[in-house]
Amino acid sequence: xxxxxxxxxxxxxxxxxxxxxxxxxxxxxxxxxxxxxxxxxxxxxxxxxxxxxxxxxxxxxxxxxxxxxxxxxxxxxxxxxxxxxxxxxxxxxxxxxxxxxxxxxxxxxxxxxxxxxxxxxxxxxxxxxxxxxxxxxxxxxxxxxxxxxxxxxxxxxxxxxxxxxxxxxxxxxxxxxxxxxxxxxxxxxxxxxxxxxxxxxxxxxxxxxxxxxxxxxxxxxxxxxxxxxxxxxxxxxxxxxxxxxxxxxxxxxxxxxxxxxxxxxxxxxxxxxxxxxxxxxxxxxxxxxxxxxxxxxxxxxxxxxxxxxxxxxxxxxx
Amino acid sequence: xxxxxxxxxxxxxxxxxxxxxxxxxxxxxxxxxxxxxxxxxxxxxxxxxxxxxxxxxxxxxxxxxxxxxxxxxxxxxxxxxxxxxxxxxxxxxxxxxxxxxxxxxxxxxxxxxxxxxxxxxxxxxxxxxxxxxxxxxxxxxxxxxxxxxxxxxxxxxxxxxxxxxxxxxxxxxxxxxxxxxxxxxxxxxxxxxxxxxxxxxxxxxxxxxxxxxxxxxxxxxxxxxxxxxxxxxxxxxxxxxxxxxxxxxxxxxxxxxxxxxxxxxxxxxxxxxxxxxxxxxxxxxxxxxxxxxxxxxxxxxxxxxxxxxxxxxxxxxxxxxxxxxxxxxxxxxxxxxxxxxxxxxxxxxxxxx
Amino acid sequence: xxxxxxxxxxxxxxxxxxxxxxxxxxxxxxxxxxxxxxxxxxxxxxxxxxxxxxxxxxxxxxxxxxxxxxxxxxxxxxxxxxxxxxxxxxxxxxxxxxxxxxxxxxxxxxxxxxxxxxxxxxxxxxxxxxxxxxxxxxxxxxxxxxxxxxxxxxxxxxxxxxxxxxxxxxxxxxxxxxxxxxxxxxxxxxxxxxxxxxxxxxxxxxxxxxxxxxxxxxxxxxxxxxxxxxxxxxxxxxxxxxxxxxxxxxxxxxxxxxx
Numbered sequence: 017x018x019x020x021x022x023x024x025x026x027x028x029x030x031x032x033x034x035x036x037x038x039x040x041x042x043x044x045x046x047x048x049x050x051x052x053x054x055x056x057x058x059x060x061x062x063x064x065x066x067x068x069x070x071x072x073x074x075x076x077x078x079x080x081x082x083x084x085x086x087x088x089x090x091x092x093x094x095x096x097x098x099x100x101x102x103x104x105x106x107x108x109x110x111x112x113x114x115x116x117x118x119x120x121x122x123x124x125x126x127x128x129x130x131x132x133x134x135x136x137x138x139x140x141x142x143x144x145x146x147x148x149x150x151x152x153x154x155x156x157x158x159x160x161x162x163x164x165x166x167x168x169x170x171x172x173x174x175x176x177x178x179x180x181x182x183x184x185x186x187x188x189x190x191x192x193x194x195x196x197x198x199x200x201x202x203x204x205x206x207x208x209x210x211x212x213x214x215x216x217x218x219x220x221x222x223x224x225x226x227x228x229x230x231x232x233x234x235x236x237x238x239x240x241x242x243x244x245x246x247x248x249x250x251x252x253x254x255x256x257x258x259x260x261x262x263x264x265x266x267x268x269x270x271x272x273x274x275x276x277x278x279x280x281x282x283x284x285x286x287x288x289x290x291x292x293x294x295x296x297x298x299x300x301x302x303x304x305x306x307x308x309x310x311x312x313x314x315x316x317x318x319x320x321x322x323x324x325x326x327x328x329x330x331x332x333x334x
Numbered sequence: 335x336x337x338x339x340x341x342x343x344x345x346x347x348x349x350x351x352x353x354x355x356x357x358x359x360x361x362x363x364x365x366x367x368x369x370x371x372x373x374x375x376x377x378x379x380x381x382x383x384x385x386x387x388x389x390x391x392x393x394x395x396x397x398x399x400x401x402x403x404x405x406x407x408x409x410x411x412x413x414x415x416x417x418x419x420x421x422x423x424x425x426x427x428x429x430x431x432x433x434x435x436x437x438x439x440x441x442x443x444x445x446x447x448x449x450x451x452x453x454x455x456x457x458x459x460x461x462x463x464x465x466x467x468x469x470x471x472x473x474x475x476x477x478x479x480x481x482x483x484x485x486x487x488x489x490x491x492x493x494x495x496x497x498x499x500x501x502x503x504x505x506x507x508x509x510x511x512x513x514x515x516x517x518x519x520x521x522x523x524x525x526x527x528x529x530x531x532x533x534x535x536x537x538x539x540x541x542x543x544x545x546x547x548x549x550x551x552x553x554x555x556x557x558x559x560x561x562x563x564x565x566x567x568x569x570x571x572x573x574x575x576x577x578x579x580x581x582x583x584x585x586x587x588x589x590x591x592x593x594x595x596x597x598x599x600x601x602x603x604x605x606x607x608x609x610x611x612x613x614x615x616x617x618x619x620x621x622x623x624x625x626x627x628x629x630x631x632x633x634x635x636x637x638x639x640x641x642x643x644x645x646x647x648x649x650x651x652x653x654x655x656x657x658x659x660x661x662x663x664x665x666x667x668x669x670x671x672x673x674x675x676x677x678x679x680x681x682x683x684x685x686x687x
Numbered sequence: 688x689x690x691x692x693x694x695x696x697x698x699x700x701x702x703x704x705x706x707x708x709x710x711x712x713x714x715x716x717x718x719x720x721x722x723x724x725x726x727x728x729x730x731x732x733x734x735x736x737x738x739x740x741x742x743x744x745x746x747x748x749x750x751x752x753x754x755x756x757x758x759x760x761x762x763x764x765x766x767x768x769x770x771x772x773x774x775x776x777x778x779x780x781x782x783x784x785x786x787x788x789x790x791x792x793x794x795x796x797x798x799x800x801x802x803x804x805x806x807x808x809x810x811x812x813x814x815x816x817x818x819x820x821x822x823x824x825x826x827x828x829x830x831x832x833x834x835x836x837x838x839x840x841x842x843x844x845x846x847x848x849x850x851x852x853x854x855x856x857x858x859x860x861x862x863x864x865x866x867x868x869x870x871x872x873x874x875x876x877x878x879x880x881x882x883x884x885x886x887x888x889x890x891x892x893x894x895x896x897x898x899x900x901x902x903x904x905x906x907x908x909x910x911x912x913x914x915x916x917x918x919x920x921x922x923x924x925x926x927x928x929x930x931x932x933x934x935x936x937x938x939x940x941x942x943x944x945x946x
Contacts, residue, residue: 045484049483057509067522116417121415137425148427224404224406310516576799
């Protein structure tokens with residue numbers, strides 16, 4: 017070993033020993049690991065483009081669907097956004113409620129256990145939610161019919177209700193359930209970071225528990241909730257298997273009907289379902305839509321991280 | 335709680351606990367009766383309708399007895415608790431469905447037979463998929479852990495908050511959000527370009543895709559753990575004339591080892607359940623394949639999906655196998671999570687005084 | 688075994704900020720030199736520059752010379768790691784390695800450097816080092832227990848044992864007693880008095896009685912104001928510094944008028 021120099025002071029007359037290969041190697045390894053990660057990220061972008069190039073230059077009639085890239089990918093982007101936004105609308109209030117319940121309402125002894133359960137649920141593989149959603153979709157039909165009958169005047173709930181229940185609304189609900197744990201975890205974390213002194217000051221001024229939460233916890237946690245929602249949105253956008261299994265997409269174009277069989281697919285689900293049997297320009301088209309998905313999630317995640325970094329600069333909490 | 339004692343002081347009157355319980359019980363009964371009459375009795379609807387009734391009655395009662403502010407407080411408590419219960423219903427339903435349906439085929443054949451040549455009459459099993467899961471997650475771990483760990487070491491020990499370090503932190507964060515299907519597309523693009531073979535399907539392609547998903551998780555958790563190692567220990571080591579790399583290798587890493595192991599275990603659990611990138615990269619083989627570099631391969635989540643999506647002639651058996659695969663997968667993920675917890679609980683060095 | 692330290696025109700920086708300005712001093716071998724002064728005056732920074740621990744902090748650097756045994760520590764081709772083997776350091780907070788036993792902590796300097804050491808040699812080194820740190824009798828029956836199981840004062844003496852096990856020529860101590868109770872402090876002070884038989888000792892302390900009790904020579908550091916660099920105002924025999932200081936600032940500080 018290069019570092020083996022005797023400790024005996026009579027021999028270490030010199031302070032020069034210099035060559036330490038261990039240090040050089042270790043430093044080089046760490047640096048290159050960092051660079052490899054950056055290269056992978058560049059590589060993801062590069063290979064998506066590389067895979068997409070055939071379809072990008074091909075004639076509109078050659079790509080999947082035969083009507084050009086925009087006609088093929090547009091509805092998919094629409095479907096992706098629609099399902100994710102439904103999921104977000106359901107999950108945001110619920111996750112705030114659950115997080116508040118765990119952080120401020122549940123008995124302390126129960127709270128840490130519940131937090132653990134939420135973490136555990138975040139680990140449930142998406143294929144499991146997919147199989148479950150497929151299983152229960154049928155039993156949701158009566159509720160869908162109910163919505164259609166009484167709220168059918170709202171365009172979202174109009175149209176003919178499917179008998180399978182495998183609709184846009186269903187997928188939105190399942191996605192909401194899937195992103196609940198991660199969003200709850202983020203929210204709980206920021207709610208728990210509320211300075212204890214603020215809370216006690218509020219209570220000491222005679223506030224009820226809800227008033228205390230409204231005055232201290234909510235303002236403090238607001239940006240955390242936004243970034244948690246963005247992380248959840250990122251997940252919902254990229255979720256594949258649950259959509260592939262549950263949603264029976266009909267290539268329905270830009271349809272707002274959440275309950276009918278006339279429904280667009282999502283990018284991720286579409287790739288998963290069609291990739292194995294596609295070749296040439298058709299396969300390349302799927303790379304284009306993958307690229308579109310990558311860009312959208314990238315932006316959403318960047319936004320989320322930006323909010324988090326801004327928040328940590330302000331509050332000093334991290 | 336502080337809030338409760340405080341109510342005693344200020345409130346004019348007070349809804350005592352027995353009264354609140356009575357309202358709760360009444361609401362539950364009313365909800366069940368109402369839903370039974372409508373013919374829509376199920377756990378979810380009981381929770382929704384029951385808590386609607388409970389919140390309304392409680393609010394009105396509290397407003398009459400305790401005043402508006404406390405009524406709002408009670409209402410929010412009700413709403414928050416309802417949100418929690420509401421979320422629990424589907425989550426319990428997921429677990430119940432998987433367990434009840436998956437137990438049917440949880441037999442010896444499931445773990446010892448592959449699906450090779452299985453036609454009607456034969457049952458087959460998921461042996462090949464279990465082998466596939468072990469191989470692909472194993473390779474992904476072998477790729478991700480060194481890269482992720484060294485990148486974390488870079489961030490904590492060498493980066494000094496420089497441009498590369500800050501950029502890396504940011505991009506690792508962004509990378510955690512890459513959709514799994516996109517990771518799969520990347521792996522396919524990479525291997526197609528390297529090998530020039532459009533139809534190359536093998537375990538290694540899936541493993542590379544999983545690595546893309548696993549690396550950022552490993553970096554984040556390892557970085558956090560390395561930062562928890564007190565600086566005093568590094569300084570103590572430097573002051574003894576120990577070089578930087580030996581300080582990292584022999585002081586920092588051993589001190590953080592429990593946390594690192596926990597993080598890596600959780601990362602493995604996370605990628606183990608990934609389906610989408612494997613679906614488009616590995617081609618769901620029905621036979622046992624020990625060679626990750628040649629030929630298609632299966633994995634547990636993939637097996638669950640293909641048994642559901644391409645059931646072949648014997649639909650019922652195939653679906654049953656899908657549920658069992660899902661159950662085994664979930665059990666594995668849960669076990670890994672619990673193991674991770676136990677590691678961090680029992681093997682953490684005792685730093686405290 | 689101990690060596691003289693000659694510091695010549697030493698400027699110490701954190702990035703662009705000049706923390707300590709133009710220190711020139713000679714520290715005699717086999718003596719205890721105490722550095723006193725108000726908080727933030729740069730005495731710890733100066734101490735850390737004597738074994739190149741200062742540069743562990745990103746952006747930190749030094750101009751000037753520190754000469755030990757005829758060699759400038761900041762000269763070209765000098766390896767800071769080798770410097771630290773010759774100039775050991777004990778920190779404010781006791782910091783035994785939590786993953787190691789008492790014995791392993793004492794042997795840390797040897798083991799961490801991947802050096803081979805025979806079993807009997809190791810046992811001997813552990814015993815002499817722990818005896819040297821006045822800790823042997825208290826821990827000889829539980830050498831395999833974790834280092835963190837000891838009391839604060841024992842931990843600090845363990846850290847001293849760990850430092851002298853590397854056989855340095857100089858031992859730097861950065862407020863070694865500030866985290867300890869009075870009884871442990873006394874034990875460490877007794878130890879310092881014994882250690883100076885063999886080592887050159889430099890100790891930073893906030894406690895003036897401690898400086899008066901255990902040092903032979905004392906240096907007083909001061910700053911003129913926030914943002915200004917710290918300076919070595921006066922350096923002399925401890926007796927002189929405490930009885931007839933030549934600078935007004937020193938007298939004010941010692942008599943408790945500020946700091």
